[in-house]
Amino acid sequence: MSPAPVPLPLPALSVRGLSVAYGREPALWNVTWHSPPSGLVAIVGPNGAGKSTLLKAALGLVPRLAGEVRFFGAPLAAARRRIGYLPQRAAIEWDFPATALDVAAMGRYPRAGWFRPLPRAEREAARAALAEVGLADLADRPIGELSGGQQQRVLLARTLAQEPDLFLMDEPFAGVDAATEEAILAVLHRLAEGGRCVIAVHHDLSTVPRAFDHALLLNREVVAEGPAATLLSPENLARAYGGRLRAPG
Numbered sequence: 010m011s012p013a014p015v016p017l018p019l020p021a022l023s024v025r026g027l028s029v030a031y032g033r034e035p036a037l038w039n040v041t042w043h044s045p046p047s048g049l050v051a052i053v054g055p056n057g058a059g060k061s062t063l064l065k066a067a068l069g070l071v072p073r074l075a076g077e078v079r080f081f082g083a084p085l086a087a088a089r090r091r092i093g094y095l096p097q098r099a100a101i102e103w104d105f106p107a108t109a110l111d112v113a114a115m116g117r118y119p120r121a122g123w124f125r126p127l128p129r130a131e132r133e134a135a136r137a138a139l140a141e142v143g144l145a146d147l148a149d150r151p152i153g154e155l156s157g158g159q160q161q162r163v164l165l166a167r168t169l170a171q172e173p174d175l176f177l178m179d180e181p182f183a184g185v186d187a188a189t190e191e192a193i194l195a196v197l198h199r200l201a202e203g204g205r206c207v208i209a210v211h212h213d214l215s216t217v218p219r220a221f222d223h224a225l226l227l228n229r230e231v232v233a234e235g236p237a238a239t240l241l242s243p244e245n246l247a248r249a250y251g252g253r254l255r256a257p258g
Contacts, residue, residue, distance in 0.1 A: 018046035020043040020081075021079075022045050023043045024076060024077070027041070028040070028075045029066045037230075042231055045223055047205060047206045048201050049220065050222065050224065053212070054249055067080075074247065090173075093168040093169075094168070095167075097183065098161050107151070109147050109159075113167050114135035115167050119171065138166040141166065142165050142166045157184050162192065165193060169196070175206045176209075180212065215243060218241065233248070
């Protein structure tokens with residue numbers, strides 16, 4: 010008797026027929042895509058292509074006209090604890106009176122419970138997340154006094170502190186210097202090597218083949234998907250950008 014087949018890992022994120030509109034303007038139209046179960050995934054495409062909208066619609070942050078979303082085969086409500094979301098830095102109020110450690114510790118509240126003092130062990134876990142992004146010595150620094158790159162690392166530390174299996178990141182490298190980008194990339198690669206899935210909206214096409222395993226090329230609809238090393242061909246870029254770009258060299 011032959012052994013039973015081993016079930017294949019489920020996609021970390023799966024969308025079917027996803028459509029979103031802002032007013033009468035479609036932002037996504039009939040998008041069907043299944044991410045790999047792990048690894049680094051870039052979502053790329055021109056401005057207004059619906060890249061950030063895809064993440065927000067998957068998380069229920071913007072309403073969907075149609076479509077189905079699953080995380081590891083389950084609806085959002087059942088999988089929420091397995092998902093970490095890193096928004097764009099510009100969406101955060103950086104004048105709020107909090108330290109870097111306070112912000113990182115926000116990632117522990119879903120585990121420890123809201124509206125109660127955070128136990129010391131949970132704050133130490135948040136401090137460890139800050140250390141992972143290279144900010145251990147700035148734990149007590151007010152977030153408003155940090156540089157843009159440091160603020161982005163604090164947001165990453167908050168997401169790391171959640172210990173999710175899937176990281177959804179909206180422009181994690183926007184407005185950061187080269188050193189910060191490399192530091193963030195190093196963390197993301199460690200996550201992928203540990204079996205996590207990182208899906209990031211990304212704008213720098215030249216770094217996609219080097220930094221990511223897989224890519225989704227989007228322009229309101231799915232243009233192409235596949236290995237990052239080969240996806241950004243001249244033909245695919247012409248379809249997405251109208252022939253205005255060359256393939257990254």
